[in-house]
Amino acid sequence: MTSRAWQRSAPSPDRSSPHPSSNGSGDFDLLLPLRSAGSLENPYPTYSVIRTVRPVLEVPVPNYTGPGMWMLTRYRDVHSVLRDPRFSVERIRAPLMRDNLDRMPEFLRQSATGMRSMLIMDPPDHTRVRKLVNKAFTPKRIAALRGHIEAIVRELADEAQAKGTFDLIHDVAEPLPAIVIAELLGVPVEDHRRFRQWSSAMINGFASPSAEARATGTEAARQIFDYLADIIAARRRAPREDLISAMIAAQEERDALTDAELLATGNLLLLAGHETTTNLIGNGTLALLREPDQWKRLCNERALLPTAIEELLRYDGPVQATVRVALEDVAIDDHVIPEGSLVLVSIGSANHDPDTFEDPDQLDLARNPNPHLAFGFGTHFCLGAPLARLEAQLAFDALTKRFPGLSLVEDRPVYRANPVLRGLTSLDVAA
Numbered sequence: 001m002t003s004r005a006w007q008r009s010a011p012s013p014d015r016s017s018p019h020p021s022s023n024g025s026g027d028f029d030l031l032l033p034l035r036s037a038g039s040l041e042n043p044y045p046t047y048s049v050i051r052t053v054r055p056v057l058e059v060p061v062p063n064y065t066g067p068g069m070w071m072l073t074r075y076r077d078v079h080s081v082l083r084d085p086r087f088s089v090e091r092i093r094a095p096l097m098r099d100n101l102d103r104m105p106e107f108l109r110q111s112a113t114g115m116r117s118m119l120i121m122d123p124p125d126h127t128r129v130r131k132l133v134n135k136a137f138t139p140k141r142i143a144a145l146r147g148h149i150e151a152i153v154r155e156l157a158d159e160a161q162a163k164g165t166f167d168l169i170h171d172v173a174e175p176l177p178a179i180v181i182a183e184l185l186g187v188p189v190e191d192h193r194r195f196r197q198w199s200s201a202m203i204n205g206f207a208s209p210s211a212e213a214r215a216t217g218t219e220a221a222r223q224i225f226d227y228l229a230d231i232i233a234a235r236r237r238a239p240r241e242d243l244i245s246a247m248i249a250a251q252e253e254r255d256a257l258t259d260a261e262l263l264a265t266g267n268l269l270l271l272a273g274h275e276t277t278t279n280l281i282g283n284g285t286l287a288l289l290r291e292p293d294q295w296k297r298l299c300n301e302r303a304l305l306p307t308a309i310e311e312l313l314r315y316d317g318p319v320q321a322t323v324r325v326a327l328e329d330v331a332i333d334d335h336v337i338p339e340g341s342l343v344l345v346s347i348g349s350a351n352h353d354p355d356t357f358e359d360p361d362q363l364d365l366a367r368n369p370n371p372h373l374a375f376g377f378g379t380h381f382c383l384g385a386p387l388a389r390l391e392a393q394l395a396f397d398a399l400t401k402r403f404p405g406l407s408l409v410e411d412r413p414v415y416r417a418n419p420v421l422r423g424l425t426s427l428d429v430a431a
Contacts (some may be wrong), residue, residue, distance in 0.1 A: 033059050033071050033344055034321055034419040041415060043320070044361065047073055047349035056335045059344070066095040067326075067340035075353035075373070077332055078345050083378030087324035087343060089120050094325040094342040116261070117268035119380070126379065132256050133265060134383060136184060136243045142386045145180065149391060152179055153398045161402060161431060165409060168427040172399070173281035174274070177391050181273030181384075185266060186235065186242030191227075198224045199271055204417050213417065228266045243269070269384075277388045279318030279423030281395050284309075286427055287316050287363055289408045294363055299400040301365075308365040309392050314372035315363050320348035320422050322376065347373050348422070403431045 034043070050057060051073040059069040072078055081087050091097045118129040135141075156175060160166040178196045179189075187195060198220040205217015231244060239245040244266060250256040257265065288295040298308055324343045329336050337343060351372050352360040375382035382388070399406065409428035416423050 031419055033069070034346075040417070040419060040422075041413065043348060043419070044352050047346065047352060051349050051353060056332045056337075058335070061096065064096065064099070066099065067338045067342075068096060069342045069344065070335075070337050071344045071346060072332075073346045073349035073353075075350040075356040078347060078350035078373060079377060081324055081343065081345055082322075082373065082376055082380070084330075086327050086330055088122050088327050089126075089322075089324060089380060090116075090122055091120060091323055091325060091342070093327070093340070095340050096342050097325075117264040119268055119272075123379065129257065129261060129265060130383060132247060132250050133243070133269070135246065137383055137387060139386060142390055145387070146390065146394070149176070149180060149394050150398075152176055153394050157398050157402045165428065165430045168285055168429050169278065169282050169424055170426060172395065173278045173285075173427075176281070176395060177274035177277035177388075180387070180391060181270060184243050184273070185269060186231065186240055186244045187270070195224070195227070195270065196274070198227075199275060203271070203275055203421055210417075224267055224270070225263060228263055228270070232262060232266070272382075273384055273387070275421055275423070276318040276382075276384075277391050279421060280309075280313060280388060280392050282424045282427055283316040283318060283422065284312035284392070284396070285399070285406075285429070286408075286413055286424065287312060289406060289429065290411065291363055292407070294365060295400070295406065296404070298365060298396065299404045302397070304365050305393050305397060307368060307370070308396070309389055310370045310372065311363065311365050311367045312392075313374035314351045314357070314367070314370055316422070317348060317351060317372070317374035318422055319374060319376075319420065321346050321420050347376070403429075406431060 050071070055072070055074045055077065057071040057073070059071055061068045072081060118126050118133070121129060153172075153176060156172050160168075160171045163171070166172075174196055175192070178192055178199075182192050182195060183189075201220035202217045202224065205214045205220065232248065235242070235245045235248055239249065247257055247262055247265065288298065298304055322345050324345055326337045326339055326341045326343060328339045331337075351357070351374065354360050356371065357367075375385040375388075407430050409430055413427065414425045416425055
């Protein structure tokens with residue numbers, strides 16, 4: 001999509017500073033700065049304004065006098081913070097987070113205070129847990145999945161082709177990664193659809209201003225944890241050749257994981273293992289179909305697939321931001337981010353920074369080099385990146401071969417309410 005194409009749906013940038021506060025229901029809204037940074041449909045023009053006018057932005061927090069909140073939008077700052085040990089992923093270390101725990105959604109409180117996954121662990125706990133889980137994502141194991149993933153994609157494409165007009169999200173982008181990660185963990189095939197429904201409700205509820213959606217998300221989170229607890233209990237009784245069984249074995253042999261860590265890790269892998277890939281395929285297809293010449297180019301130039309996937313990750317990535325906590329006073333330009341501050345790190349903005357990427361609002365399938373930060377950077381670089389890349393490459397390979405004339409039924413996309421995990425609720429296309 002060219003910069004002109006972005007402007008078709010771009011809102012007028014809000015040049016005022018974001019103001020995080022209660023979302024109207026008493027809950028503290030950590031994501032309000034992202035909501036203020038443009039609409040869900042297209043945040044990039046307003047990212048550009050903030051990055052240009054106030055790239056190191058102190059976000060006012062009404063009625064709070066402790067270390068507050070900052071937002072970083074330049075590539076160089078985002079890249080630096082992601083690899084800087086002076087910034088922690090453990091959100092509970094921020095007084096702003098601790099002082100507002102009673103206003104956080106229930107499952108966010110749990111993730112901050114008790115049932116922690118490696119996503120919000122610093123070393124050495126992060127190192128210990130990641131080392132174990134990494135065994136499931138070695139290059140050899142990922143390469144061995146190629147044939148199976150190709151078979152899944154082929155079956156999904158057959159079913160979609162039979163419909164003529166189909167919902168790319170529901171029919172391809174959601175089921176593919178959900179089936180793969182569920183099988184890796186050992187979730188029964190018949191439960192895949194139920195798991196996808198829970199996951200979607202939880203992700204939407206996390207960021208929704210709707211009290212009903214948040215309640216639904218909290219209930220979905222409870223159901224996921226209860227479900228995983230049952231799977232773990234079953235694997236303790238009868239181990240299988242899956243990741244949950246391997247984690248249980250490691251726990252019993254070397255005390256590698258606590259019970260809470262085992263449950264939290266399973267939940268993280270189920271969610272992250274499919275939500276981000278679903279959004280990569282959905283966002284990427286929308287970007288390509290909005291520029292039909294780019295879709296045709298990918299159909300005709302098969303060798304472009306690897307660089308095309310990297311460009312789609314950069315151009316409209318599935319993860320727009322992450323959070324860090326300053327462990328000491330840190331100077332950036334003329335600003336000092338005080339110890340204890342919560343720092344919202346805008347990956348989506350960094351990936352459109354013209355100081356790093358030439359013509360960043362231009363979709364360039366052959367872009368090289370492409371040092372995007374869609375999978376993060378440093379210690380917490382996405383563990384599942386090789387699997388996500390493989391799934392996306394095989395999905396787009398099949399789609400471009402099977403549907404060279406693919407087109408949008410209408411260009412009126414509806415995005416999920418979560419501005420961090422950027423994705424579509426549906427995408428109707430015609431074969």
